[in-house]
Amino acid sequence: MIVPKPARFETRLGRFVLDRETALAADPALGEVAAWLRGELSPVTGGQLLPGRPGPGTITLGLDDLAPEAYRLTVAPDGIEIDAGGPAGAFYGAQTLRQLMPAAAFRRGAAGGPLELPAVHVQDAPRFAWRGAILDVARHFMTKGDLLRFIDLMAVHKLNVLHLHLSDDQGWRIEIKRYPRLTEVGSWRKESQVGWMGEMDGRPHGGYYTQDDVREIVAYAARRHIRVVPEIDLPGHTQAAIAAYPELGNLDTPIEVSGTWGIGSNVLNVEDATIAFFKNVLDEVLELFPSPYICVGGDECPKDQWRTSPSAQRRIRELGLRDEDELQSWFIHQFDDYLAARGRRLVGWDEILEGGLAPGAVVASWRADLGAVAAARSGHDVINCANTSVYFDYRQSERDDEPVPFGTVLTLDDVYAFEPVPAELRGDPAAAHVLGAQCGIWTELIDSNRRIDYMAFPRLAAFAETVWSGPERDLPGFRARLAAHLPRLDALGVEYRHESGPLPWQTRPGVPGRPEDPDAWQATIDAWTSNLRNAR
Structure with a gap:
């Protein structure tokens, strides 16, 4: 349930287990995105998400012939691939990947441990620059x-x-x-x-x-x-x-x-x-x-x-x-x-x-x-x-x-x-x-x-x-996806307006x-x- 809605979102069979053994590999041009993603995911997995090579059990960030802000995200039981037209696209693919995780993964200081991510294929790019x-x-x-x-x-x-x-x-x-x-x-x-x-x-x-x-x-x-x-x-x-x-x-x-x-x-x-x-x-x-x-x-x-x-x-x-x-x-x-x-x-x-x-x-x-x-x-x-x-x-x-x-x-x-x-x-x-x-x-x-x-x-x-x-x-459809998104905002400490109106405080x-x-x-x-x- 991704916000904003991707251009194409397909569910597939299986799940990927994200844990302390998961590695992260990236094209050198995407090193800064990889560093950001490592910082976000390492506390969640309880490990350091160490650098690795593309292959089973690895999150791989790569470049492809896409628009600079476009990306493809594939989560499969044996690995995760984010292909993008440039660093911005890779970053947005990483943001979508985060939204596949339980909302608690957005909370700072969340207890680390294995997470199961659904297998999906996403193709996406923004409408406006x-x-x-x-x-x-x-x-x-x-x-x-x-x-x-x-x-x-x-x-x-x-x-x-x-x-x-x-x-x-x-x-x-x-x-x-x-x-x-x-x-x-x-x-x-x-x-x-x-x-x-x-x-x-x-x-x-x-x-x-x-x-x-x-x-x-x-x-x-x-x-x-x-x-x-x-x-x-x-x-x-x-x-x-x-x-x-x-x-x-x-x-x-x-x-x-x-x-x-x-x-x-x-x-x-x-x-x-x-x-x-x-x-x-x-x-x-x-x-x-x-x-x-x-x-x-x-x-x-x-x-x-x-x-x-x-x-x-x-x-x-x-x-x-x-x-x-x-x-x-x-x-x-x-x-x-x-x-x-x-x-x-x-x-x-x-x-x-x-x-x-x-x-x-x-x-x-x-x-x-x-x-x-x-x-x-x-x-x-x-x-x-x-x-x-x-x-x-x-x-x-x-x-x-x-x-x-x-x-x-x-x-x-x-x-x-x-x-x-x-x-x-x-x-x-x-x-x-x-x-x-x-x-x-x-x-x-x-x-x-x-x-x-x-x-x-x-x-x-x-x-x-x-x-x-x-x-x-x-x-x-947006309201259904928003219902899944609001717990992420809760985890991030956002004091948003509830549908029922302002809370007492x-x-x-x-x-x-x-x-x-x-x-x-x-x-x-x-x-x-x-x-x-x-x-x-």
């Missing part, structure tokens, strides 16, 4: 240890992109040596709002990753075939940076790191010095993150300060721009050119469609499907991040005791029904521009690792299947969420739709 999760560590910081644990959970589900939201109004989370105040000042806020509209909690909150932390995180993820894509949000969502360096903003008065949620009014100015500042920031970011994709946000940037700024208005006149939307487009273009010159590609949220799209940009489309359709048809690659389908900060039921009562209801079934290719693009050659999709774990109201567990799982398992497996949906009643005003919500959606249609 981009299978990601957005993790917002800016609103609520996540320790390095907890982040590494989340990477392991992504790997179990064969996701391969971790989009780290590292900066926002409420915090700056990455050490930049040239600008130390970004973390000295920008990584801490005095207090945080309770709920979306609640009182302040009076507790300082903060933290950041040193550059050595980042190197460790990136390397740890790479060994699990997960690419870490950093996001430094600009020109909006920048109050923490402006609090650290007031000259980046549009006001003459100092401001603090924000402790409230929503769209902040403080945005970057458009001076040459500010653009140079963030290029210097990105110089250090690029050294730490080898990802060919770098996200610069571009979302939810209010233009009020630019409308009253003599400097911004002068820039509009000098450049012959139509309005502030085109000014933002010009601003984003500066970083598109900067990244392209260094062999990287800019990723931005779908607001970058408004006012003109930077030539080489990849669009992370979050406001329903219109942005994805517009970007793909104009020749731009797209990552589908539709908030209506894959935002895991949204509530999971109408129950009053949901611990994070925010947004519209997004159930497990709703997530499983998600299709990364918008309906308007199906059958259109432009659909080839859909690289894949990402689920979003935004943490304004998710203030602990335990809450992340509850909000992400098991919805992340449903999402993983939408980006790995074929476009067909089989909800009863998971509830947190009385926390205000987004006001349930259908007219206001619809007005927001109508505004998004109008802006995106105009951009097309």
Whole structure:
């Protein structure tokens, strides 16, 4: 009962006994995968899973003429073979092998001993190249240890992109040596709002990753075939940076790191010095993150300060721009050119469609499907991040005791029904521009690792299947496989949401969420739709 569902799965006669006598043989190119698998299986078998030769009683990892992420797994009574197109495929084959074991084998410190694995033949490959999760560590910081644990959970589900939201109004989370105040000042806020509209909690909150932390995180993820894509949000969502360096903003008065949620009014100015500042920031970011994709946000940037700024208005006149939307487009273009010159590609949220799209940009489309359709048809690659389908900060039921009562209801079934290719693009050659999709774990109201567990799982398992497996949906089949998968999550210590609702220790009643005003919500959606249609 494998999650996500393999392309082909056949049961065969017999069983393989995995014990302390089992050996592991691997093509030299798959040595790192072999080392990882040995580390996972040796505690389970009670032995060291010593290197051996292909043959009876051996797990063999080999290369074959397959796509890089594709694999074949054969478990027979006399041995196990994983043939793959490359290290990533071998790793995914090894993850499938683990899911053939009893759920208790996933528990750290599980007692070692012989395990019987069913004989099977699996042929598998992912549908999409981009299978990601957005993790917002800016609103609520996540320790390095907890982040590494989340990477392991992504790997179990064969996701391969971790989009780290590292900066926002409420915090700056990455050490930049040239600008130390970004973390000295920008990584801490005095207090945080309770709920979306609640009182302040009076507790300082903060933290950041040193550059050595980042190197460790990136390397740890790479060994699990997960690419870490950093996001430094600009020109909006920048109050923490402006609090650290007031000259980046549009006001003459100092401001603090924000402790409230929503769209902040403080945005970057458009001076040459500010653009140079963030290029210097990105110089250090690029050294730490080898990802060919770098996200610069571009979302939810209010233009009020630019409308009253003599400097911004002068820039509009000098450049012959139509309005502030085109000014933002010009601003984003500066970083598109900067990244392209260094062999990287800019990723931005779908607001970058408004006012003109930077030539080489990849669009992370979050406001329903219109942005994805517009970007793909104009020749731009797209990552589908539709908030209506894959935002895991949204509530999971109408129950009053949901611990994070925010947004519209997004159930497990709703997530499983998600299709990364918008309906308007199906059958259109432009659909080839859909690289894949990402689920979003935004943490304004998710203030602990335990809450992340509850909000992400098991919805992340449903999402993983939408980006790995074929476009067909089989909800009863998925639920049957999920029933076998949940004990694995239990063994891994994941405090997921149960079908019956939150368990007694998971509830947190009385926390205000987004006001349930259908007219206001619809007005927001109508505004998004109008802006995106105009951009097309």
